[in-house]
Amino acid sequence: xxxxxxxxxxxxxxxxxxxxxxxxxxxxxxxxxxxxxxxxxxxxxxxxxxxxxxxxxxxxxxxxxxxxxxxxxxxxxxxxxxxxxxxxxxxxxxxxxxxxxxxxxxxxxxxxxxxxxxxxxxxxxxxxxxxxxxxxxxxxxxxxxxxxxxxxxxxxxxxxxxxxxxxxxxxxxxxxxxxxxxxxxxxxxxxxxxxxxxxxxxxxxxxxxxxxxxxxxxxxxxxxxxxxxxxxxxxxxxxxxxxxxxxxxxxxxxxxxxxxxxxxxxxxxxxxxx
Numbered sequence: 718x719x720x721x722x723x724x725x726x727x728x729x730x731x732x733x734x735x736x737x738x739x740x741x742x743x744x745x746x747x748x749x750x751x752x753x754x755x756x757x758x759x760x761x762x763x764x765x766x767x768x769x770x771x772x773x774x775x776x777x778x779x780x781x782x783x784x785x786x787x788x789x790x791x792x793x794x795x796x797x798x799x800x801x802x803x804x805x806x807x808x809x810x811x812x813x814x815x816x817x818x819x820x821x822x823x824x825x826x827x828x829x830x831x832x833x834x835x836x837x838x839x840x841x842x843x844x845x846x847x848x849x850x851x852x853x854x855x856x857x858x859x860x861x862x863x864x865x866x867x868x869x870x871x872x873x874x875x876x877x878x879x880x881x882x883x884x885x886x887x888x889x890x891x892x893x894x895x896x897x898x899x900x901x902x903x904x905x906x907x908x909x910x911x912x913x914x915x916x917x918x919x920x921x922x923x924x925x926x927x928x929x930x931x932x933x934x935x936x937x938x939x940x941x942x943x944x945x946x947x948x949x950x951x952x953x954x955x956x957x958x959x960x961x962x963x964x965x966x967x968x969x970x971x972x973x974x975x976x977x978x979x980x981x982x983x984x985x986x987x988x989x990x991x
Contacts (some may be wrong), residue, residue: 718777721800723793724954725784730777731770731797738831739806740989742769743794744813745837746918747873747903747911749776751813752974759982765989771796772817774910776902785913787921788926791820796827807832807989811974812945813918815840823926833934834988836981837971839945840923840954850920852949859921865912873903880943882968895975926955934961936990937981939969962988 720728725877734757742753750757750769761767768850771778773793774785774863783789798806806829810818815838822833845852864872877899879885903911936958938951943950947965957964964984969977 720778721848722799723773723784723789723796725781726783727773727779727781727793727795729770729773729779729793730766732757733766733801734758735764735766737765738989739768739801739803740792740985741798741803741806741808742767743808743810743817744769744772744775745812745814746914747775747906749778751776751898751903753903754983755978756809756974758829758987759978760986760989761828763986765985767796768801768803770794772814774915775906777905780907780910782909786855786917787816788824789825790817790917792858794818795825796820797845798804804829805831807834809834809836809985810838811836812971813839813914816918816921816923819923819926819930820921822877822929823923827930827932832932832984832988833930834937835934835951835954836937837939837945837973838936838950838954839918839921840950841927841957842922842924843945843949851953853919853946855919858915861915862912865908865915866883869908869911870900870904873900876903880971881977883941883943884971885943886941886970891976899972904915924957927954930958930961933988934985935964937964937966937973937984939966939971939973939977941968942971944971961986988989
């Protein structure tokens with residue numbers, strides 16, 4: 718399997734499919750690059766080189782004790798982009814991966830980028846604070862941390878069977894296979910890395926990172942997202958990023974990479990080719 722080596726020696730696994738202008742996919746918590754397989758296959762068969770990596774602590778990458786925070790995640794992404802010498806690339810970040818993409822721009826700029834896409838993404842800032850009163854209360858994230866320590870396997874089952882894919886909504890029909898894949902990928906993450914990533918995605922302020930985005934940006938978000946609420950995530954990011962385009966999926970949950978994979982693939986391809 719291909720890897721790049723981060724500055725502290727961590728091995729970052731990636732999958733590199735297709736040829737053409739590069740697209741780099743950053744996954745959500747606590748998943749890995751396999752969560753992008755529908756989009757990676759679709760875009761690679763439509764003329765793009767599509768690269769998806771496992772964040773450190775997740776999937777097949779090194780389970781490091783340290784570095785489970787956004788600055789290091791972004792620097793690992795920069796190592797991948799620089800090592801592969803990617804240029805004119807589109808960065809696509811889902812959920813926590815959207816934070817990774819935003820922090821990459823904040824720390825490394827857009828010289829190698831043509832476009833940015835945020836999908837169900839955690840920016841600008843999820844946590845409720847005095848200067849972010851519309852955010853999510855810390856008790857929500859404390860409950861996730863408590864669930865992770867008590868029985869993380871069951872926590873992942875509960876997320877997949879409930880809010881992540883909207884399977885707790887009337888009439889929802891998310892297959893057991895999709896839900897099992899979420900659990901399997903989640904259990905491949907290291908316990909410490911997955912635990913510390915909860916703070917990384919919830920308590921990192923990406924507002925100044927979004928201000929640094931100066932390339933065409935597409936923001937995609939479901940308006941029934943129970944994990945990253947639309948008003949906290951996509952709506953706020955699109956309002957902050959200069960000249961961003963917002964595409965709302967009515968009634969869609971958080972995990973639209975699976976529940977709306979055909980629509981998402983078509984929208985990504987249209988933006989890439991625009």
